[in-house]
Amino acid sequence: MNPKTENFLLAVEGLTVSFDGFKAVDDLSFYLDPKEIRVIIGPNGAGKTTVLDLICGKTRATQGSIRFGGKELTKMKEHQIVHAGVGRKFQNPSVFEDLTVFENLEVSYPQGHSVMGALAFKRDQAVIEAVEGIAETIFLSEQLNEPAGLLSHGQKQWLEIGMLLIQKPDLLMLDEPVAGMSVAERKKTAELLRVITRDHTVLVIEHDMQFVGDIADRVTVMHQGKVLSEGSIDHVKKDPKVIEVYLGH
Amino acid sequence: MKTNSTFQWLTSREGVYYLLLALLLVVVLPLSLDSFRLNMVGKYLTYAFAAIGLVMCWGKAGILSLGQGVFFGLGGYCMAMFLKLEASTPEATKHQSTPGIPDFMDWNQLTELPWFWQPFHSFFFTLIAVLAVPILLAFIIGVAMFKRRVGGVYFAIITQAIAAILTILIIGQQGLTGGVNGITDLQTLLGWNIRTDAAKNTLYFVCVALLFLSLFVARHVQNAKLGRILVAMNEQENRVRFSGYDVASFKVFVFCLAAALAGVGGAMFTLQVGFMSPSFVGIVPSIEMVVFCALGGRYSLLGGVYGALLVNAAKSGFSESFPELWPYAMGALFIGVVLAFPNGLAGLYARYIMPLEKRLPVLGKYLDKDDSVEPQAPAPVSDQLSAEKP
Numbered sequence: 001m002n003p004k005t006e007n008f009l010l011a012v013e014g015l016t017v018s019f020d021g022f023k024a025v026d027d028l029s030f031y032l033d034p035k036e037i038r039v040i041i042g043p044n045g046a047g048k049t050t051v052l053d054l055i056c057g058k059t060r061a062t063q064g065s066i067r068f069g070g071k072e073l074t075k076m077k078e079h080q081i082v083h084a085g086v087g088r089k090f091q092n093p094s095v096f097e098d099l100t101v102f103e104n105l106e107v108s109y110p111q112g113h114s115v116m117g118a119l120a121f122k123r124d125q126a127v128i129e130a131v132e133g134i135a136e137t138i139f140l141s142e143q144l145n146e147p148a149g150l151l152s153h154g155q156k157q158w159l160e161i162g163m164l165l166i167q168k169p170d171l172l173m174l175d176e177p178v179a180g181m182s183v184a185e186r187k188k189t190a191e192l193l194r195v196i197t198r199d200h201t202v203l204v205i206e207h208d209m210q211f212v213g214d215i216a217d218r219v220t221v222m223h224q225g226k227v228l229s230e231g232s233i234d235h236v237k238k239d240p241k242v243i244e245v246y247l248g249h
Numbered sequence: 250m251k252t253n254s255t256f257q258w259l260t261s262r263e264g265v266y267y268l269l270l271a272l273l274l275v276v277v278l279p280l281s282l283d284s285f286r287l288n289m290v291g292k293y294l295t296y297a298f299a300a301i302g303l304v305m306c307w308g309k310a311g312i313l314s315l316g317q318g319v320f321f322g323l324g325g326y327c328m329a330m331f332l333k334l335e336a337s338t339p340e341a342t343k344h345q346s347t348p349g350i351p352d353f354m355d356w357n358q359l360t361e362l363p364w365f366w367q368p369f370h371s372f373f374f375t376l377i378a379v380l381a382v383p384i385l386l387a388f389i390i391g392v393a394m395f396k397r398r399v400g401g402v403y404f405a406i407i408t409q410a411i412a413a414i415l416t417i418l419i420i421g422q423q424g425l426t427g428g429v430n431g432i433t434d435l436q437t438l439l440g441w442n443i444r445t446d447a448a449k450n451t452l453y454f455v456c457v458a459l460l461f462l463s464l465f466v467a468r469h470v471q472n473a474k475l476g477r478i479l480v481a482m483n484e485q486e487n488r489v490r491f492s493g494y495d496v497a498s499f500k501v502f503v504f505c506l507a508a509a510l511a512g513v514g515g516a517m518f519t520l521q522v523g524f525m526s527p528s529f530v531g532i533v534p535s536i537e538m539v540v541f542c543a544l545g546g547r548y549s550l551l552g553g554v555y556g557a558l559l560v561n562a563a564k565s566g567f568s569e570s571f572p573e574l575w576p577y578a579m580g581a582l583f584i585g586v587v588l589a590f591p592n593g594l595a596g597l598y599a600r601y602i603m604p605l606e607k608r609l610p611v612l613g614k615y616l617d618k619d620d621s622v623e624p625q626a627p628a629p630v631s632d633q634l635s636a637e638k639p
Contacts, residue, residue: 056491058491077495078490078491079490079493079495079496082491082492082493083493087491088491090487090488090491094485095485095488096477096480096481096485096488097484098480099477099480099481103477104481106474106477107474107477107481107489107492108492108493110493112474113493113494113495114498115475115498115499115502118473118474118475118494118499119473119475120473121473121475123474160488163488163492167492167493
């Protein structure tokens with residue numbers, strides 16, 4: 001084991017997943033520093049979402065390793081990966097529409113995650129304060145007692161981000177957080193991400209280059225399951241290979 | 250403090266609904282029905298246990314089991330084995346070639362009591378077994394299925410297959426189980442004759458008490474965070490998983506809970522009806538239990554109870570006049586419920602009758618002050634939301 005990898009929060013090395021011979025992710029390596037904001041861009045089918053699936057355990061790697069804070073994630077179960085400190089937001093907003101906003105956040109509160117724990121869980125002051133605090137961050141203080149099903153698309157996206165934040169993860173993974181949002185909602189989301197990125201490491205998939213430029217420390221460009229280019233936004237924008245396959249002339 | 254909050258609950262909308270059910274079961278029905286009819290209501294109520302279990306398992310967590318008859322039957326058989334052993338004293342069976350064993354074993358040339366019958370000499374063991382045997386089987390099925398992420402229709406089909414397998418097993422092993430006739434001729438419980446009217450009346454009240462106990466257990470689970478996780482799991486399983494929950498263990502838990510409730514129902518069935526047979530175990534009774542739950546309202550615990558009562562009362566009334574038509578009527582009822590009012594009677598009540606409650610002379614005043622949306626009777630908004638689900 002390379003001791004240098006231990007300095008990274010997340011070290012992905014030689015990661016490969018093959019679906020019936022098709023390599024969606026092919027010998028991929030990248031490293032994330034603590035508190036870094038990394039954006040993955042790339043054309044459709046480049047394997048961006050699959051990378052997030054592999055990190056959070058939804059998909060199992062065929063080969064390679066994912067080291068996170070000294071732990072090997074490829075061998076762990078999904079809920080163990082969450083407890084290790086990895087939060088994942090899905091592309092489509094997945095919130096619990098039958099539950100209220102408060103209950104949505106409460107379910108994600110990092111306590112009482114075993115069956116018996118969930119049975120004994122009490123809604124104490126600490127929980128209420130945590131939920132109200134997060135609700136304020138995600139602009140949903142007014143909607144706490146509404147069923148999440150009544151929220152707008154953008155509000156659902158925020159709620160799901162809030163559900164991640166309340167878990168206090170070390171690494172937040174967001175899959176297209178501004179897709180389908182209005183201009184006003186995009187602005188607010190960028191603002192929200194700026195707040196979040198103060199004390200989290202964030203891995204984002206996004207297409208909106210304006211938005212990417214606003215938030216990214218570094219950008220990884222993926223193409224056909226491999227890293228095509230990596231560096232600052234200006235660096236990748238000038239890279240002829242990136243212009244060729246993704247940005248266009 | 251404690252009594253105060255209990256009092257507050259009893260005067261809340263939900264509390265009043267529970268009180269009304271208690272009034273119906275403890276006062277109105279016993280006063281208005283003769284012993285025979287009351288015993289029949291007691292029998293219907295045993296299905297309500299299974300229906301409550303299905304509300305938790307299917308309504309809340311979205312796990313449709315078409316094999317609840319298995320657990321009902323296991324609970325019932327456990328109790329029947331105990332009662333049969335008590336009835337098979339050496340004196341009572343002295344004409345058999347092997348006295349002291351159940352009559353059907355003697356007919357099948359068995360000469361000693363099988364090993365798994367031995368512990369059922371103990372009433373204490375039997376009481377534990379009524380809960381433990383269904384839970385154990387549910388646990389094994391649950392772990393085997395849910396850890397492998399088997400769910401939905403596949404799970405329903407497997408539970409139905411298990412119902413068929415258990416029926417075939419019971420019928421095939423006549424010497425060990427009493428076969429197709431079941432375990433019959435049950436007389437006494439710890440020396441107390443359970444066939445008298447007085448005993449049947451007492452058993453009815455025991456059944457009602459246990460039903461309320463089960464309702465409170467289910468309600469406690471539903472109102473704990475566990476209950477919200479079940480609902481959440483039903484909707485967005487992956488979101489729950491990636492919020493740090495081991496989804497499979499929650500499914501196993503609720504499936505075991507439903508099995509335990511069905512088991513208690515089965516044991517009370519045996520006590521009140523006086524026998525147990527494979528016809529209460531197989532596919533048809535299992536599906537009937539789903540119908541009780543669907544008609545009553547699969548999101549509502551009290552709905553499950555009323556569903557079991559009403560469908561069974563209809564079944565008795567209908568099959569007394571047109572016995573061969575009942576299966577068709579029930580099938581039509583089920584299709585009608587699913588198409589016309591997927592949230593069952595509880596959904597209809599919440600949408601059409603709840604708004605009228607304010608006009609009630611005495612009760613209206615109580616109900617009016619508490620307009621909170623409570624879990625067992627969804628208000629119109631959540632009603633519509635859940636109706637939109639496929």
